[in-house]
Amino acid sequence: MNALARYVVAVGESVVFGPSYGAVQTLIRHPRPLDPDFVWRRITDDLPPPLDWLRLHWPPAFARRPLLHLKLKQDHLLGISQHYDVSNEFYELFLDKRYMFYSAADFDCGEESLEEAQTNKANFLLRLIDPRPQDKILDLGCGWAAMMHRVIEETGNTENLVGYTLSQKQVDHIRQHHGYNVELKNFITCDYPNQEFDKIYSIGAWEHVRERDVPIVLAKLHQALKPGGRLVHQFFCGIVESPAASVVAAQIFFPGSMPAAYPAQIRAFERAGFRIGHRSIHDYRPTLRAWFDNLVANRQRAIELVGVRTYNKYLVFFPAFTRMFNDGIVILARYVLEKR
Numbered sequence: 348m349n350a351l352a353r354y355v356v357a358v359g360e361s362v363v364f365g366p367s368y369g370a371v372q373t374l375i376r377h378p379r380p381l382d383p384d385f386v387w388r389r390i391t392d393d394l395p396p397p398l399d400w401l402r403l404h405w406p407p408a409f410a411r412r413p414l415l416h417l418k419l420k421q422d423h424l425l426g427i428s429q430h431y432d433v434s435n436e437f438y439e440l441f442l443d444k445r446y447m448f449y450s451a452a453d454f455d456c457g458e459e460s461l462e463e464a465q466t467n468k469a470n471f472l473l474r475l476i477d478p479r480p481q482d483k484i485l486d487l488g489c490g491w492a493a494m495m496h497r498v499i500e501e502t503g504n505t506e507n508l509v510g511y512t513l514s515q516k517q518v519d520h521i522r523q524h525h526g527y528n529v530e531l532k533n534f535i536t537c538d539y540p541n542q543e544f545d546k547i548y549s550i551g552a553w554e555h556v557r558e559r560d561v562p563i564v565l566a567k568l569h570q571a572l573k574p575g576g577r578l579v580h581q582f583f584c585g586i587v588e589s590p591a592a593s594v595v596a597a598q599i600f601f602p603g604s605m606p607a608a609y610p611a612q613i614r615a616f617e618r619a620g621f622r623i624g625h626r627s628i629h630d631y632r633p634t635l636r637a638w639f640d641n642l643v644a645n646r647q648r649a650i651e652l653v654g655v656r657t658y659n660k661y662l663v664f665f666p667a668f669t670r671m672f673n674d675g676i677v678i679l680a681r682y683v684l685e686k687r
């Protein structure tokens with residue numbers, strides 16, 4: 348696509364899906380690797396007030412749900428595959444070297460390396476999950492087995508822990524490198540054995556469950572837990588029911604996924620019969636910046652592995668999500684839900 352064609356498409360996309368969507372797509376389609384400083388500033392710096400008003404208010408509120416509905420027709424499974432089945436080595440370039448977490452870390456003092464911050468997070472979640480050697484444990488959306496490592500470090504038991512993921516590349520990685528129990532399984536649509544698990548946790552995967560599926564999946568998880576069992580979630584979501592304008596642009600990165608809004612999550616947790624045992628709010632932004640810096644530092648290898656367009660897409664993804672946190676329209680939460 349030449350520069351004029353890119354411009355015309357960008358204007359069309361901005362009118363229909365909003366300026367955030369048009370701007371993000373234009374950056375991603377740039378034929379050369381993007382300049383990192385320009386991208387970070389372009390996306391996260393404040394805009395002049397009229398442009399900012401447009402960014403926050405277009406498409407208008409009444410049009411957002413139908414537009415999202417249109418976008419969400421994209422197959423969830425295909426969307427997961429498009430995001431995660433890129434290249435394991437590509438993800439290794441920017442994720443932490445110790446666990447390979449693809450979810451927010453805890454930069455408690457702000458000076459930690461990504462590895463230390465992910466260890467802080469793993470330890471925090473470990474206390475919430477509280478795994479015992481004899482517990483049967485399920486990791487929903489296990490990624491490259493990051494939290495499975497930490498749980499196994501604690502319990503010494505690989506037999507009783509199983510991870511579900513929808514990414515074939517993640518399954519291959521876990522089987523080849525770690526030999527843990529992992530299944531290519533859709534945790535939204537699958538059936539679960541009755542009262543099988545002591546602990547179930549999901550870290551950065553509950554985002555993929557749409558609002559209409561949340562009560563259905565929670566009911567299945569409640570039934571899959573033993574009495575006294577617990578469900579631990581780390582997830583981000585919108586803070587109000589009506590989707591923000593930039594949420595439409597998020598479909599570029601996670602096609603076919605859309606987290607339920609925070610109030611809907613809390614209502615669903617309680618209606619499913621869980622007691623809320625812990626809740627805390629965390630900040631995703633330092634992790635997004637660390638991944639961005641790692642990707643930039645490994646630019647050449649990243650482009651060799653995935654090409655310029657995918658490299659540009661991830662370079663844009665991290666500041667785009669940072670912007671949503673800066674705007675105060677999304678939060679990152681941790682919950683412990685106890686089955687009475």
Ligand SMILES: C[S@@+](CC[C@H](N)C(=O)[O-])C[C@H]1O[C@@H](n2cnc3c(N)ncnc32)[C@H](O)[C@@H]1O
Binds near residue numbers: 431488532
């Ligand atoms: C952002 S990654 C987080 C991975 C890991 N929990 C971590 O913290 O590094 C989201 C994970 O959820 C998985 N996932 C998303 N939707 C899923 C579904 N419906 N069924 C199973 N896994 C799913 C993806 O395959 C991926 O492994």
